[in-house]
Amino acid sequence: MNPLTHLLPELESGLSALGLPPRPLADRLLDYLALLDRWNKTYNLTAVREPREMLAKHLLDSLSMWPHVAPGKLADLGTGPGLPGIPLALAVPGLQVTLVESISKKTRFLREVVRQLGLDNVRVLDSRAEAVAEPGAYDQITARAMDTLAGILAVGGHLLAPGGRLLAMKGQRPDAEIAALPPGWRVESVQALTVPGLEGDRHLVTVTRDPAEAA
Ligand SMILES: C[S@@+](CC[C@H](N)C(=O)[O-])C[C@H]1O[C@@H](n2cnc3c(N)ncnc32)[C@H](O)[C@@H]1O
Numbered sequence: 001m002n003p004l005t006h007l008l009p010e011l012e013s014g015l016s017a018l019g020l021p022p023r024p025l026a027d028r029l030l031d032y033l034a035l036l037d038r039w040n041k042t043y044n045l046t047a048v049r050e051p052r053e054m055l056a057k058h059l060l061d062s063l064s065m066w067p068h069v070a071p072g073k074l075a076d077l078g079t080g081p082g083l084p085g086i087p088l089a090l091a092v093p094g095l096q097v098t099l100v101e102s103i104s105k106k107t108r109f110l111r112e113v114v115r116q117l118g119l120d121n122v123r124v125l126d127s128r129a130e131a132v133a134e135p136g137a138y139d140q141i142t143a144r145a146m147d148t149l150a151g152i153l154a155v156g157g158h159l160l161a162p163g164g165r166l167l168a169m170k171g172q173r174p175d176a177e178i179a180a181l182p183p184g185w186r187v188e189s190v191q192a193l194t195v196p197g198l199e200g201d202r203h204l205v206t207v208t209r210d211p212a213e214a215a
Contacts, residue, residue, distance in 0.1 A: 002027075004034050004051050014060045014196040019067065020091055028090050029059050031117055036081055039109045045081040056197035061169075062087040062144065064193040065204050068167060071095055072139035077129045077156045078102075078146035082110050084169065085142065089122045096121050098138070100156075102128045129155040136161045144169040149177045149207060153185055166207040169193075173203050186210040 011029060012022035036058075037051045048054050062084030071094030076085030079099040089097040099122060101107050107126040114122050125132060138159045143152045149168055160166065165188065170177075178187050185207050193202040 002030050002034050004030050004037065007033070007052060007055055010052070010197075011055055011059070014056070015063070017196040018060065018063055020063065025091055028117060029087060032082070032086055032090070032113060033059065035109075035113055035116060039112070040081075043105050043109060045106060045109055056195065058083050059087050060197060061195045061202065063091055064195045064202060065142075065167060065169060066091050068191065068204055068206065069095065069140065069142075073137060074098070074140040074142060075100055075129075075132070075138045075156065075159050077141055077143045077152060079110070080106055080145075082113060084144050086110075086113060086119070086122065088142070089119060090117075096123075098123045098125055100125045100127060100129050100132060102126070129159070132156075132159060134159060136164075138164060140165050140167055142167045142169070148180070149174065149205060150180050150182050153182060153207070157185070160209070162209070164208070166205075168205045168207065170203045170205055172201045174205060178205065181207065184210055 008026055011026045015022040033051055039045055048057050069088055069092050073096045075098045077100050079085045079101045082099055085097045085099045089095055099110050104126055107124050110124045135158045139161055141156050141159055188206040188208050191204045193204055195202055
């Protein structure tokens, strides 16, 4: 029995607001949330301590980008406790997710989530992103609260296939980071995101290789 079932109505309503069919997704997300809450008490995986707060700040926030995620191979860099990678792996059909994280206590937690939830579309790499030797293997990379756009591309840009995209979650529109993008990359779009239950700015920046530079 999941100890967080009292949060189901709020979660279902948030998923509906994001345009996601709430069942059976809400049950799977709540199983993940219960594990995160349990492990967090001992291993300090996230500074957000209250499950209800985690629901909006972690689950719904991560899922607010789902309409921009395409089926295929996705690497979530600096995933921490699996964000946004695990919610996306649960919500987006046809997605193969590789969670990349360099802190071993976090990857131990991630392996336990994969085992307990039976996530056969999720793989965990205990590694720094820059050490992942899979050049061009991913259609998309995601990063939330990890680094600047230039920093993410420096450690993970090599992972993107030709035509692949970085989807970076940001708070305020990161105009200074966009201006500091390294040569060879261009911003394809900046989308404002709405997260049910959360105030404040959220943005998704999509970055691709610059075809002019590649030519
Ligand atoms: C602030 S946390 C954010 C975690 C998660 N993405 C989230 O949104 O809650 C940043 C995480 O990135 C990891 N990290 C930072 N640089 C990394 C790198 N180069 N390779 C792999 N993990 C990295 C850190 O260990 C940390 O767990």
